[in-house]
Amino acid sequence: MSDALRAAILAAADAVDAARPELGRLDGVAGDGDHGMTMSIGVRNIRTRFAAAPSGTSTPDLLRDVALAMADVGGAIGPLYSSGLTAMAATIEATGSARADPVTRLLQAVEAAELAVVGLGHARPGDKTLIDALHPMVGSLRRAEAEGDDLLTAAEMAATTAEAGAASTADMVARVGRASRLGERSRGHPDAGATSLAIIVRAMAEACRRAPVDDEQGPLCVS
Amino acid sequence: MSPISGGVRKKLINDPFDAVDEMVDGFVAAHSDIVRRVAERVVVRFPPDRPKVGLVIGGGSGHEPAFLGYVGPGLADAAAIGNIFAAPSPETCLTAIRATSTGMGVILVYGNYAGDRMNFGIAAERAAAEGIEVRTVLVTDDVASAPPAEIERRRGIAGDIVVFKCAGAMAERGATLDEVERIARAANDATRTMGVALYPCEVPGTGRLSFELSEDEIEIGLGLHGEPGVRRGPLLSADETAEILVATILADLPERARHEVAVLVNGLGATAQLDLYILYRAARRALERAGHAVSRSFVGDYITSLEMAGASVTVMCLDDELRGLLDDPARTARSNW
Numbered sequence: 001m002s003d004a005l006r007a008a009i010l011a012a013a014d015a016v017d018a019a020r021p022e023l024g025r026l027d028g029v030a031g032d033g034d035h036g037m038t039m040s041i042g043v044r045n046i047r048t049r050f051a052a053a054p055s056g057t058s059t060p061d062l063l064r065d066v067a068l069a070m071a072d073v074g075g076a077i078g079p080l081y082s083s084g085l086t087a088m089a090a091t092i093e094a095t096g097s098a099r100a101d102p103v104t105r106l107l108q109a110v111e112a113a114e115l116a117v118v119g120l121g122h123a124r125p126g127d128k129t130l131i132d133a134l135h136p137m138v139g140s141l142r143r144a145e146a147e148g149d150d151l152l153t154a155a156e157m158a159a160t161t162a163e164a165g166a167a168s169t170a171d172m173v174a175r176v177g178r179a180s181r182l183g184e185r186s187r188g189h190p191d192a193g194a195t196s197l198a199i200i201v202r203a204m205a206e207a208c209r210r211a212p213v214d215d216e217q218g219p220l221c222v223s
Numbered sequence: 224m225s226p227i228s229g230g231v232r233k234k235l236i237n238d239p240f241d242a243v244d245e246m247v248d249g250f251v252a253a254h255s256d257i258v259r260r261v262a263e264r265v266v267v268r269f270p271p272d273r274p275k276v277g278l279v280i281g282g283g284s285g286h287e288p289a290f291l292g293y294v295g296p297g298l299a300d301a302a303a304i305g306n307i308f309a310a311p312s313p314e315t316c317l318t319a320i321r322a323t324s325t326g327m328g329v330i331l332v333y334g335n336y337a338g339d340r341m342n343f344g345i346a347a348e349r350a351a352a353e354g355i356e357v358r359t360v361l362v363t364d365d366v367a368s369a370p371p372a373e374i375e376r377r378r379g380i381a382g383d384i385v386v387f388k389c390a391g392a393m394a395e396r397g398a399t400l401d402e403v404e405r406i407a408r409a410a411n412d413a414t415r416t417m418g419v420a421l422y423p424c425e426v427p428g429t430g431r432l433s434f435e436l437s438e439d440e441i442e443i444g445l446g447l448h449g450e451p452g453v454r455r456g457p458l459l460s461a462d463e464t465a466e467i468l469v470a471t472i473l474a475d476l477p478e479r480a481r482h483e484v485a486v487l488v489n490g491l492g493a494t495a496q497l498d499l500y501i502l503y504r505a506a507r508r509a510l511e512r513a514g515h516a517v518s519r520s521f522v523g524d525y526i527t528s529l530e531m532a533g534a535s536v537t538v539m540c541l542d543d544e545l546r547g548l549l550d551d552p553a554r555t556a557r558s559n560w
Contacts, residue, residue, distance in 0.1 A: 020429070021429070021430055024429040024430070024431055025431060028429075028431065028434060032426075032433065032446070032449055032450055033308070033426055033429060033431070033448070033449060034307060034308040036429055037239070037427075037428045038309050040240075040428070041240065041306055044240065072312050072314065073306065074283075074309050074310045074313075074315065074338065075283070075305065075306065075308075075338045076337045076341060077338075078309075078312060079338075079341040079342055079345060120341060121341070
């Protein structure tokens, strides 16, 4: 059952809306200033699709709904989220029958997302993009898995790591994407795409913590 | 409650989330003699009377009359329309490709931005899988956006328009996909642009200006979406500004021989035509002083940045072929060809 995942995604959608002015401001420093509005259009698309998706829709199907909603946004962020979420859906589907540890399954899904996003956008850590939030998050989940942490702990750590990764982009100089034209002038402000990803992960981790205790798989990792 | 409360610029819009769709509604209603809408965000010309190479252009909204204003006989067959300053989705691009395919292939010509490359790129792959031959030419005319050694990283700005025009005219003549691609590349290679911004714009819904510039400052090389430029400095006269823009362009052209050139002075949305003609006058003088002959000129708001104030100068080196293509007739909503 993925109703808890749906709730977590909708919580992330609300967080994105609340951050719209700040995301626009950050994007305006180095780019065209549309990131807050573009993400808000994306979460509106998600709410519309979710309203039509029946309760009990599987996790891969929900993730594919979100992927389609983000693809419809266009821009640079649309295809990146769309490809990452599509890869997550496929990975979760492929591991769905295995009784794997939920942290392992979350890790595998997020690893697949990173691979897909890098494959499309060609950014590397340090380029001042959302990869600088996503990549450390994968490392954090890997450590959580190695240490046998439970899902809530892993999600909490992932959110904290993503936030630290997003904050670290303030000291970076953009090398890819629209902001890259700026060179040194991009230094001093965090990347808008890394910031919005950290906001999303934090909102989902918090929703995860609020989720009913009997949902033992947790909202982030269900079949 | 007003849906536009919180904005810093006065705008004649309704809900910011509806702005693009309502603009397209208005556009297709106003120009129903030239275009029709085949999807929410795809505008196409009326079908040609014979098969031809399809020319698909597009990009984010907020640049009107670009891109949908360049759809029509002699120019683009379709425009894929994105959200404000955001590339159109893969589905939108694919719909545009399918709608313009008449068996001779489709060429995509758009400005070089990461988002546009991803979305049009995904659509091109899917179209190819459906058996449509697709070529892509990226417009990279903005001198300010990367040094000559990294010319392929440059973004596309007002030079879009003359590249679209040449490619569109070539396709209209019945040329093959190879020939249209060759012309689009030649037109892009021959074209350089430098811009200057005076005042920022506000993307609807963001509640903030796209950048900040004090009353006595200008920014040279600023992008078509308010991306910061290369240099900020005190406000200069039209003549001084034109000198800087033209000198930067000429220094960037591969060969310094005497050229016949076309000049496009483009307004960004909130700069008076009066200013644009004064800028054109100065740019033309600077070009002629450098030994260039200006044989074709375009002055006006060809590709804008909402209500940004500022302008750009585009120089296109002409030969008989490109001049002829610029001169070919075209009938589009932005119609003064």
